[in-house]
Amino acid sequence: MSLLNYIIRRLLFMVLVMFGVSILVFGVLMLIPPGMRVAAYVTNEKVPPTAIDAMIVKYGLRDPAPIQYFRWIGKIFRGDLGYSTTANGPVVEGFAQFFPVTLELVLYATPAIILVGLWLGTMAAMKRDKPADHAIRVFAIIGYSLPTFWLGLLLLMVFYGFLGIFPPGVLSEKLLDVVTGKGWIRATGMLTVDAIINWRWDIFLDALYHLALPVINLVILESALIMRLTRSSMLDALGQDYIRTALAKGASQSTIYRIHARRNALLPVITVAGILFAGLMAGAVITETIFVRKGIGWWTARAALQLDVSAIMFNVLFLGVIFVVVNLIVDLIYAAIDPRIRLA
Amino acid sequence: MGNEIAPVREASPSRHPGWQELAFSLRRLFKNPLTIIGLTIILFFVFLAVAAPWIAPPPRPHDPYLMPHSGWDMTPSPPSVKNPLGTLPSQYDILYGVIWGTRNAFRIGLAIVLANLLVGLVLGAVAGYFGGLVDEIIMRVADIFYAIPLLVIAMALVIALGRGLQSVVLALIILQWPTYTRVIRSEILVLRNMDYILAARASGSSHLRILFRHVLPNSMFSAIIVASMNVGVTILIVAALSFLGLGSDTGYADWGAMVATCRNFIVGPPGNRLAYWYLVFIPGFTIALFVLGWNLLGDAVRDVFDPRMRRR
Numbered sequence: 001m002s003l004l005n006y007i008i009r010r011l012l013f014m015v016l017v018m019f020g021v022s023i024l025v026f027g028v029l030m031l032i033p034p035g036m037r038v039a040a041y042v043t044n045e046k047v048p049p050t051a052i053d054a055m056i057v058k059y060g061l062r063d064p065a066p067i068q069y070f071r072w073i074g075k076i077f078r079g080d081l082g083y084s085t086t087a088n089g090p091v092v093e094g095f096a097q098f099f100p101v102t103l104e105l106v107l108y109a110t111p112a113i114i115l116v117g118l119w120l121g122t123m124a125a126m127k128r129d130k131p132a133d134h135a136i137r138v139f140a141i142i143g144y145s146l147p148t149f150w151l152g153l154l155l156l157m158v159f160y161g162f163l164g165i166f167p168p169g170v171l172s173e174k175l176l177d178v179v180t181g182k183g184w185i186r187a188t189g190m191l192t193v194d195a196i197i198n199w200r201w202d203i204f205l206d207a208l209y210h211l212a213l214p215v216i217n218l219v220i221l222e223s224a225l226i227m228r229l230t231r232s233s234m235l236d237a238l239g240q241d242y243i244r245t246a247l248a249k250g251a252s253q254s255t256i257y258r259i260h261a262r263r264n265a266l267l268p269v270i271t272v273a274g275i276l277f278a279g280l281m282a283g284a285v286i287t288e289t290i291f292v293r294k295g296i297g298w299w300t301a302r303a304a305l306q307l308d309v310s311a312i313m314f315n316v317l318f319l320g321v322i323f324v325v326v327n328l329i330v331d332l333i334y335a336a337i338d339p340r341i342r343l344a
Numbered sequence: 345m346g347n348e349i350a351p352v353r354e355a356s357p358s359r360h361p362g363w364q365e366l367a368f369s370l371r372r373l374f375k376n377p378l379t380i381i382g383l384t385i386i387l388f389f390v391f392l393a394v395a396a397p398w399i400a401p402p403p404r405p406h407d408p409y410l411m412p413h414s415g416w417d418m419t420p421s422p423p424s425v426k427n428p429l430g431t432l433p434s435q436y437d438i439l440y441g442v443i444w445g446t447r448n449a450f451r452i453g454l455a456i457v458l459a460n461l462l463v464g465l466v467l468g469a470v471a472g473y474f475g476g477l478v479d480e481i482i483m484r485v486a487d488i489f490y491a492i493p494l495l496v497i498a499m500a501l502v503i504a505l506g507r508g509l510q511s512v513v514l515a516l517i518i519l520q521w522p523t524y525t526r527v528i529r530s531e532i533l534v535l536r537n538m539d540y541i542l543a544a545r546a547s548g549s550s551h552l553r554i555l556f557r558h559v560l561p562n563s564m565f566s567a568i569i570v571a572s573m574n575v576g577v578t579i580l581i582v583a584a585l586s587f588l589g590l591g592s593d594t595g596y597a598d599w600g601a602m603v604a605t606c607r608n609f610i611v612g613p614p615g616n617r618l619a620y621w622y623l624v625f626i627p628g629f630t631i632a633l634f635v636l637g638w639n640l641l642g643d644a645v646r647d648v649f650d651p652r653m654r655r656r
Contacts, residue, residue, distance in 0.1 A: 020488035028497070031504035141378075141643060145636040147580055149587045150603055150628030153610060157624050161611040282493030286584055301588050304499045316500045320492040327491075 006335060014328050021320040026069050029313050034061035037309050041085065076317070082310030086303045091314050094299060100189025101170060102288065102295030106280045107190075108211055109218040114273055117223040118262075121230025125265075126257050128235065136231075140224035148283065152217050152290035159213060166213040168292040172206050179203065214291045218283075222276060229272055233265040240264075267334070274330030278323045373648045382640030389634055392446040400443040409444055409597045411436040420609060420623045430622040432605045436595060438622065442630050444597035449634060452513055453579050457571045459517040464524025465560065465567060471525065472532030473555055483529070486522035494519060495584060502590045509592045512585050516578060527570045531563040569649055573642035576635040583631050599634075602627035 029037075034056045041055075056062060060071065075081070079092060087094025124136040159166040170191060171179065178184060178200070179191065187197050192211070195204035237243065238261050246260050284297030292298070296315055303311035373379050392399070402408035413436040414426075423430045429438040471479040498515050505511035535541060536559070544554050585591050586600025594601065605623070612619030 016484075017488055017491050020485070021491050024488055024492065024497070025500070028500050028504045031501075138378075141639055142632075142636060145576060145580075145632055145639045147583050147587075147600075147603070147628060147631050147635070149584060150632060153603070153606060153624050153628065157610050157618065157621065162617045164617075279493065282496050285495060285499070285588070289588065300496065300499065304503050305589055307503065312500050312503060316492065316496050319496050323493060324491050 003335065007332060010328055010331060014324055017324050018321060021324065022073055022317060023069070025313055025317045025320065026065075026072060028316075029072070029309065030065055030068070032309060036307065037061055039307070041083070076314075081314050084303065084308050084311040086299060086306055086308040086311055091310050094311060095296070095314070095318075096189070098294060098296045098299045100295075101293055102281060102284045102297055104190040104192065105211065105214055105218075105284065105287070105293060105295065106277060108192075109215045109222075109280055110273065110277050112215055112219050113222045113276060114226055114269070116219050117226025118230050118266075118269065120223065121227040121265075122234060122257065122262055124227065124231040125234035125238065125261075136227065140227050143221055143224035146221060148217070148221055148286040149290055151220060152214075152287060155213055155217055156290065167210065168213075168290075170207065170210050170293050171203070172210075175203050175206055210293075214287050214293065217287060217291075218280065222280070226269060226272060226276070229268055230262075230265055233268050234261050237261040237264040267337075270337075271330050271334060274326045274333075278319075278326040281322055282319045369648045373644055376644045376647075378640045379644040382637050382642075382644065385633060385637030386641060389446050389450070389637065392443050393450045396443050396447045400440045402444070409448060411441045411444070411595055411597050413437065413595070420620055422619070423622055429626050432602060432623065433609070434594070438602070438626055441597045441602050442599075442626065445599045445602065445627070445630065446634070448597055449579055449582075449599060449631075452509065452582055453575050455513055456516045456520070456578050456582075457575055460520050460524050460574070461567055461571050463517070463521040464528050464570075465563075467521065468525040468528025468567075469532055469555055469560060469563075472529040473536055473551070473559060475533075475536075479529070482525065486525055489519060489522045495581060498581060498585060499588065499590060502585060507590050509586075509596075509598065512582055512591050516581060520574075520578070523574065524567065524570060528563055528567050531566050532559055535559050535562055566649075569642075569645055572638065572645060576638035576642065579631070579635055579638070599627050599631045603631070 035052060038052050038055045038059070038061065060068065063071075081091035081095075083089070084091045084094045087097070120136050120139075124133045127133045155166075156168060160168060179186075179194070185194065185198055187194055191207035192204055195201070195207060234257075238256075243256060243260055246256050251260070282297075284295055285301050286297070287293070288295045288298035289301050296318075300312060300315045302308070303315070397408070402410075403412045404410060411432075413431070413434055415435045417435055418433045420433050421427060421431045421435060427435075427437050427439065429442065431437055432441070467482050471482040498512075498519055501515040501518065502511045505514055541554060541558055544558055549557075582591070583600030583603070586598050587604045589601075589604060592598040592601050594605070606620065606627075609620040609623050611617060
């Protein structure tokens with residue numbers, strides 16, 4: 001089967017999965033009683049129950065589920081995502097404000113995690129069954145046993161509390177005025193990128209300084225998976241015939257590990273890197289809450305606590321879509337670079 | 345020659361290849377120091393959970409999960425004779441919370457994992473054994489559940505069901521079944537075409553009888569391994585939801601909620617910046633240790649029982 005055929009089939013399947021995801025999210029929405037869905041928008045406690053009832057009827061919150069579903073999905077396609085009480089504005093605006101913050105964190109964290117994971121994984125494979133290997137494996141198991149929120153709090157206590165460095169937030173107090181004031185070009189919403197566009201290196205460095213601790217947090221927690229995968233696929237590659245050939249022709253140990261084995265061991269890592277990227281977007285809920293970075297994760301957590309239904313539902317739907325799309329891209333890259341894959 | 349071998353076989357019926365494999369696996373399992381560490385940690389927590397009523401007698405026996413507290417002072421107190429591990433804000437005793445929190449974690453973790461296992465067994469058996477359209481529908485629905493990140497959809501579902509630990513448990517039962525269903529289904533796909541199943545069918549056994557007498561008991565083992573590997577993850581998600589404020593109320597012996605109380609006490613007063621270390625450290629460390637125990641065990645079990653890993 002040709003690559004094009006495969007892509008078309010995967011795209012069709014993706015549409016189906018997204019339809020399913022939207023039904024699942026809508027099903028969750030339907031579990032919320034209509035009164036509660038309205039109540040989030042009523043700030044005045046003295047509103048009589050009849051008025052709330054009138055609102056329920058007006059917005060058709062008691063209509064049959066299929067009708068409500070098509071009304072809901074139709075609105076989403078028209079870009080009308082509703083009003084978010086936690087963002088103090090339409091969901092679209094909240095999203096435009098919060099999304100770049102999350103994207104920035106994930107864009108810095110993903111390469112850092114992959115590099116650390118690859119490095120540790122290669123080392124563990126080279127020193128197989130030696131103390132270094134055991135130490136790295138134990139580090140990995142501890143890494144994925146730690147609660148995200150606890151490690152974040154510990155890092156904050158030690159670095160920010162005790163040593164007085166790496167404060168929470170996205171930027172220092174005095175620089176925040178600059179980026180919200182006039183004359184600041186908000187091109188991407190990502191501070192480090194905008195800082196370069198505005199040619200403000202002080203802001204660039206300050207933003208990096210605030211990114212350091214959350215990124216370290218994520219590296220400790222997430223590099224375990226990449227490390228284990230690199231280790232096992234390196235060991236797999238080292239058992240192949242071409243490695244013996246390379247040894248026989250006199251290649252040095254380090255050439256064999258770094259060039260022959262690792263190149264081939266990289267393939268499965270690509271898959272996980274994609275999943276990692278999507279997972280970090282979703283995992284931002286905890287990291288952003290701890291480090292007070294106002295991105296979509298922070299927003300979702302706040303929306304959940306304050307029953308801001310439109311914001312929660314859109315964010316869940318959005319993260320689901322990211323997941324599906326990233327998985328598709330990963331599969332396509334994989335199919336394109338690995339000639340052994342037959343696209344069955 | 346032949347006469348010498350035959351009686352030996354009959355003399356030791358336990359030499360069935362299946363038992364040999366199991367004995368081999370268990371020997372390897374217990375040779376691994378990580379297994380021993382993991383098991384020790386879990387047994388320690390089992391002891392805490394079982395002995396909770398004796399080592400931390402509840403002041404209100406009908407509601408033991410509510411932590412006792414002395415006063416409403418919002419400033420946590422450091423470890424002392426009265427509170428060996430210090431207190432949370434509002435003077436809730438941390439030691440009591442850790443001990444009854446262990447019982448809570450087992451209760452919640454077991455409830456979720458057992459329910460997942462049951463649903464996974466039923467759906468996996470139906471999908472794997474009957475195949476065809478039923479299989480297709482169940483597995484495509486599972487794909488959809490896989491498409492949404494667990495923590496985020498769990499948050500939304502808990503909100504929809506109404507905040508509280510019951511909702512957290514229910515949400516995770518609803519959301520985590522695909523993991524179990526997939527494993528059990530693939531196990532059953534292999535079993536389905538085994539000779540003894542064909543023999544049972546040829547001898548006129550009904551589908552239900554084959555399913556319950558032959559297929560399920562044989563796939564039980566891998567299902568239990570999956571479950572043991574999932575306890576840690578499940579507890580982490582529950583703790584994260586509690587930490588975000590979607591689980592129990594304040595004062596409930598729940599680890600995640602206990603960690604959440606320290607958020608305003610990260611930085612101590614001037615001169616003693618680490619003043620509230622016990623508050624930040626102890627409840628979170630308990631979760632980490634508990635999860636570590638399960639992950640160590642699950643990891644070792646997987647290494648030993650995974651046919652691709654075992655003979656390496």
